[in-house]
Amino acid sequence: MPKDDVLCGEFFMNGDTACAEGAISAGCRFFAGYPITPATEVAERMSERLPQIGGVFIQMEDEIASMNAVLGASWAGVKAMTATSGPGFSLMMENIGLGVMLETPCVVANVQRAGPSTGLPTLVAQGDMMQARWGSHGHYEIIALVPDSPQEMFDLTVLAFNLSEQYRVPVLLMADEAVGHMSEKVVIPQINSKELVNRPRPKVAPEKYLPYDSRKGLVPPMAVAGEGYRFHVTGLTHDDRGYPVMTAEAQDKLIRRLVDKIRLNIKDITKYEEVKIDDAEVVVVSYGISARIARYAVQKAREEGIKAGLLRLITVWPFADDRIRKLASAVKAFLVPEINYGQMVREVERCVAGKAKVRLISHMGGGVHLPETILEAIREEAR
Amino acid sequence: MTKMLTVDTNPIDCYLRVDRIPHIWCAACGIGPATGCFVRAIDRAGLNPDKVSVVSGIGCSGRVAGYIKLDSFHTTHGRALPFATGLKLANPELTVAVFSGDGDIAAIGGNHLIHSARRNIDMTVICINNFNYGMTGGQMGPTTPLDARSTTSPYGNYEYPFNLPYLVAASGATYVARWTVLHLRELERSIAEALTKPGFSFIEVLSPCPTVYGRLNKLPRGLDEMHSYQERSIIRDGADPRDVELSQSGPIVVGKFVDIERPTLWDCYQQILDRASKPKKR
Amino acid sequence: MVIAGDAGWYFFIIGSETNPINGQSGANMKLWRKPFDMVDKAPKPVKVHINIDRCKGCGYCAEFCPRGVLKMTDELSPKGYNMVKVVEESKCLGCGLCEAMCPEFGIYVTTEEKEEEPVTHA
Numbered sequence: 001m002p003k004d005d006v007l008c009g010e011f012f013m014n015g016d017t018a019c020a021e022g023a024i025s026a027g028c029r030f031f032a033g034y035p036i037t038p039a040t041e042v043a044e045r046m047s048e049r050l051p052q053i054g055g056v057f058i059q060m061e062d063e064i065a066s067m068n069a070v071l072g073a074s075w076a077g078v079k080a081m082t083a084t085s086g087p088g089f090s091l092m093m094e095n096i097g098l099g100v101m102l103e104t105p106c107v108v109a110n111v112q113r114a115g116p117s118t119g120l121p122t123l124v125a126q127g128d129m130m131q132a133r134w135g136s137h138g139h140y141e142i143i144a145l146v147p148d149s150p151q152e153m154f155d156l157t158v159l160a161f162n163l164s165e166q167y168r169v170p171v172l173l174m175a176d177e178a179v180g181h182m183s184e185k186v187v188i189p190q191i192n193s194k195e196l197v198n199r200p201r202p203k204v205a206p207e208k209y210l211p212y213d214s215r216k217g218l219v220p221p222m223a224v225a226g227e228g229y230r231f232h233v234t235g236l237t238h239d240d241r242g243y244p245v246m247t248a249e250a251q252d253k254l255i256r257r258l259v260d261k262i263r264l265n266i267k268d269i270t271k272y273e274e275v276k277i278d279d280a281e282v283v284v285v286s287y288g289i290s291a292r293i294a295r296y297a298v299q300k301a302r303e304e305g306i307k308a309g310l311l312r313l314i315t316v317w318p319f320a321d322d323r324i325r326k327l328a329s330a331v332k333a334f335l336v337p338e339i340n341y342g343q344m345v346r347e348v349e350r351c352v353a354g355k356a357k358v359r360l361i362s363h364m365g366g367g368v369h370l371p372e373t374i375l376e377a378i379r380e381e382a383r
Numbered sequence: 384m385t386k387m388l389t390v391d392t393n394p395i396d397c398y399l400r401v402d403r404i405p406h407i408w409c410a411a412c413g414i415g416p417a418t419g420c421f422v423r424a425i426d427r428a429g430l431n432p433d434k435v436s437v438v439s440g441i442g443c444s445g446r447v448a449g450y451i452k453l454d455s456f457h458t459t460h461g462r463a464l465p466f467a468t469g470l471k472l473a474n475p476e477l478t479v480a481v482f483s484g485d486g487d488i489a490a491i492g493g494n495h496l497i498h499s500a501r502r503n504i505d506m507t508v509i510c511i512n513n514f515n516y517g518m519t520g521g522q523m524g525p526t527t528p529l530d531a532r533s534t535t536s537p538y539g540n541y542e543y544p545f546n547l548p549y550l551v552a553a554s555g556a557t558y559v560a561r562w563t564v565l566h567l568r569e570l571e572r573s574i575a576e577a578l579t580k581p582g583f584s585f586i587e588v589l590s591p592c593p594t595v596y597g598r599l600n601k602l603p604r605g606l607d608e609m610h611s612y613q614e615r616s617i618i619r620d621g622a623d624p625r626d627v628e629l630s631q632s633g634p635i636v637v638g639k640f641v642d643i644e645r646p647t648l649w650d651c652y653q654q655i656l657d658r659a660s661k662p663k664k665r
Numbered sequence: 666m667v668i669a670g671d672a673g674w675y676f677f678i679i680g681s682e683t684n685p686i687n688g689q690s691g692a693n694m695k696l697w698r699k700p701f702d703m704v705d706k707a708p709k710p711v712k713v714h715i716n717i718d719r720c721k722g723c724g725y726c727a728e729f730c731p732r733g734v735l736k737m738t739d740e741l742s743p744k745g746y747n748m749v750k751v752v753e754e755s756k757c758l759g760c761g762l763c764e765a766m767c768p769e770f771g772i773y774v775t776t777e778e779k780e781e782e783p784v785t786h787a
Contacts, residue, residue, distance in 0.1 A: 072469025415768030
């Protein structure tokens, strides 16, 4: 296969493979990972494809090393990603925080499996959703996307890279084992390199360059190693020059910017899909594999005459606060089927603020909801 | 009578972030001299400073990255080596140096140390060994000598320390040396050799830590620890790394222990790139 | 007799009572004539610069100077550290050990005609 051969066409592939191909289409040329079920196939596909196109694949000694290698590669100017599952995700947390603090574009895929701890390594769950938001210490903001099919594994990986470059933040791809190991048709379009987003680059001379120049807006231009900018970046709280500064003022300024750069752009970042929402009385809020089942349940409910709708979250963090708040005034009940004991339902409850009923339909993991379970709940709420 | 040239600033200042000097290290700390040796070694080796990147971890030694005027990264505790691995693999033209302390590299970073050495990735690791965790107040670490006192070993350290040159050589490093900050010129030369040599180079630099380790172990002034190096050190280039373990009062064997050739990680990866680009046989 | 090493190493001059070289007398060695390259090999005049804002009084430079050029004093610097002072600048050979050893980058030597340890790239 000649170099720079990005796939194009229709394929039958599993979610993990589609994720790897999505990364390659997005321009990712560095993967560092560690085998973990059910994300291993991402690494395996990358190990096969990256050398074909002149990229670098390395299997590191653990997930901590993987995350750091990804950050290092990004600072050398190469789009980089890693893929893992629950236990590895926990290990990576400190250094996802480093990625946030250094403002490093990169993508971390978590193909969720049942936890906590070793849990059910080969079976699906959606138990890491809150961890995605709050997993690392300190207060920060992150972007997390949730695919519901191998096609979306491809599409959302491309989107993840674009968002990470645009906002200089690690973007989490919160897939689940069902979507990761499912094989379906994936259409890989011809991707024009102009459609891909690249990190803002400095336009000033090296002597004038500040790594975190707050005068350049919320997302400062990023230099990379080896270009003569001679910058210093640190995980310590720092000022515009990148130097550590141990003051409350510096902390205030830094945290506000790290969070605001995402929160103030929620409208551009947060995506969701609405199915039959306009006149819905019962709205099912779901994501990932649960949303596929919910979609079927909503369809069946409509056939029975129930005014049901589906709000499928594609961007789970930052959460679609405004949409839920708006719906809360118009809707009787929200149903939240998720494969955990209640994580995103808390966000829905927070936004609904008591204006409507919010009901969790939980499945602890190891399998997916039965459509009948969701349908029955819809029926009950519609009465 | 020829005029005396007066230079207003220390010639090394062009390599330092002078807006951050004076630095945070204690009086008589050995990290300053080690940093000076590193910077002079870059010149001695004739490297382009724009292509030299410094990655450090957490601790007093980790602060070096913040004072050198090169592309520098102050990363998380123990993780300088994998960060540097990613940096180097993504841009093989960079000369990557990792500057960190004994606890950062050998305790929390121990796994990364042995794997980076195993891979023989082309980088230079300067491990400043002051026998304790200085920044956090003087706790014992994996290189604290047996029976030495520290704030977490008030009755004496009951663990055997690492013999770092042995560990790294056994893991596959192609250049292993140990010097003390007293051996300034040798250290400078060693770093210059390591920076230009392809492969994983590891230089252990013994440094006084008068504020904590020294004070707790009857070496209260930096001069006391330096005198102890002067008395106990013996230069033995080519010594077997097995025989260079350190103890509280035994000899300190310094020198260049290992200097061998082995294909680097990138050399091996080139073969993979070749194989991957060949069309599949049908 | 002059024993010289390369710049950066210890640079010793051993003169004699009868034939002092550059006004310095050293070990007891009788020379039967003045060396032809005496002027050539004579040490260049050097100046020691101490940055009293940086010095933290650790004493390394004074202790390890091979020629006894520096001494620690009881005088305090503006920052409150014991200062080091140049006591015998004429003995300095510009070896630069103090410059290399100072943990604070607070002392350096310059020689006539060239800067000490020229830093060429930065």
